[in-house]
Amino acid sequence: MKEKHESRRAGKREQKRATGRTAPQAFVKPRTVGRKPRDGRGFEASGGGPLREQVHVQWFPGHMAKTRRMIAANLKLVDIVAELRDARIPRASANPELERLLGGKKRIILLNKSDMADPAVTARWTERYRARGVLCLAVDCRSGKGLSGFAPAAREVLAPELARWQARGMAGRPLRVMVVGVPNAGKSSFINRMAASRRAKVEDRPGVTRGKQWVKTAGGLELLDTPGVLWPKFGDRTVGEHLAFTGAVKDDVVDIEALACRLLERLARDYPAPLAARYKLDAAAFPGEPGHALLAGLAVARGMLLPGGEVDTGRAAITLLDEFRAGVIGRISLEEPD
Numbered sequence: 001m002k003e004k005h006e007s008r009r010a011g012k013r014e015q016k017r018a019t020g021r022t023a024p025q026a027f028v029k030p031r032t033v034g035r036k037p038r039d040g041r042g043f044e045a046s047g048g049g050p051l052r053e054q055v056h057v058q059w060f061p062g063h064m065a066k067t068r069r070m071i072a073a074n075l076k077l078v079d080i081v082a083e084l085r086d087a088r089i090p091r092a093s094a095n096p097e098l099e100r101l102l103g104g105k106k107r108i109i110l111l112n113k114s115d116m117a118d119p120a121v122t123a124r125w126t127e128r129y130r131a132r133g134v135l136c137l138a139v140d141c142r143s144g145k146g147l148s149g150f151a152p153a154a155r156e157v158l159a160p161e162l163a164r165w166q167a168r169g170m171a172g173r174p175l176r177v178m179v180v181g182v183p184n185a186g187k188s189s190f191i192n193r194m195a196a197s198r199r200a201k202v203e204d205r206p207g208v209t210r211g212k213q214w215v216k217t218a219g220g221l222e223l224l225d226t227p228g229v230l231w232p233k234f235g236d237r238t239v240g241e242h243l244a245f246t247g248a249v250k251d252d253v254v255d256i257e258a259l260a261c262r263l264l265e266r267l268a269r270d271y272p273a274p275l276a277a278r279y280k281l282d283a284a285a286f287p288g289e290p291g292h293a294l295l296a297g298l299a300v301a302r303g304m305l306l307p308g309g310e311v312d313t314g315r316a317a318i319t320l321l322d323e324f325r326a327g328v329i330g331r332i333s334l335e336e337p338d
């Protein structure tokens with residue numbers, strides 16, 4: 001009996017190895033999850049009672065430190081910065097180092113992937129930023145929705161500079177824009193949409209853009225793509241989790257099943273109807289249901305069983321995260337303005 005149990009566990013490990021989902025990278029501290037919190041810390045207070053312990057996420061490989069330097073070094077070449085954030089998580093996808101890094105350089109915030117976010121919540125976010133004097137546009141860089149507003153917005157923010165250039169006879173000078181954001185925010189998609197032809201490489205996984213690329217647009221802009229950058233330490237665990245949910249953090253450095261459990265708990269609490277509809281689950285049973293039970297329910301509903309008949313929660317976790325990231329569960333916002 002014990003032997004059978006052992007071999008099943010070994011099988012699971014083998015499977016995880018095969019999917020490459022749990023192999024930690026050399027530069028990562030593979031600390032995770034699921035353990036008992038020492039003194040109650042690590043639990044997130046919520047209306048529906050405590051959620052499962054938060055997943056620890058950290059990812060700051062050497063190339064990001066290099067990117068940080070590259071951004072600082074290239075700032076003097078640009079007139080304005082376009083900061084791409086994920087509309088589903090405008091807070092977590094905001095780089096807390098950016099303000100200091102930019103050193104007073106003007107910027108526009110683009111809430112990208114707004115097609116996957118709750119439109120009412122996104123509208124509140126854009127209003128909030130505008131009320132604070134930061135120009136912010138909700139965009140969808142996949143379809144191009146909202147992007148026609150970018151060049152006019154940049155000209156509006158740079159009105160004083162443009163007037164100066166005009167006075168010096170440099171009215172035709174292109175506006176140079178540095179595009180920054182967390183991995184997977186849609187920087188390359190933004191540039192491709194703005195440039196009539198496809199130039200920057202779009203990748204469905206974080207950490208691909210490398211090297212320096214300038215791209216001209218029809219509207220007299222010159223865009224500089226930058227690799228996705230995070231920061232050395234996430235202030236609280238919610239930030240790391242939200243970045244991991246949306247795919248800004250490489251899956252290899254995260255415990256995928258624990259992450260999926262957390263996402264399920266959030267969805268069951270805040271978006272029960274779309275969750276239940278997508279996976280044919282019973283929303284009435286959600287309150288108090290722990291994430292691992294929700295994940296098992298999802299696996300059963302999708303017929304994801306291992307040869308021994310055990311539910312394949314590993315596969316269910318990957319499916320959930322893939323579908324959330326593709327936006328097929330519904331238009332979901334994980335963060336609201338205060």
Ligand SMILES: Nc1nc2c(ncn2[C@@H]2O[C@H](COP(=O)(O)OP(=O)(O)O)[C@@H](O)[C@H]2O)c(=O)[nH]1
Pocket residue numbers: 112113114115116139140141142143181182183184185186187188189190201202203204205206207208209228326327
């Ligand atoms: N649904 C949706 N997907 C997007 C949007 N912008 C980018 N994506 C997708 O997000 C992934 C990452 O995009 P990419 O431009 O490579 O991000 P980068 O790492 O910031 O350069 C790709 O799969 C894109 O197709 C958007 O506005 N909506």
Ligand SMILES: [Mg+2]
Pocket residue numbers: 187188189201202203208209
């Ligand atoms: Mg890119």
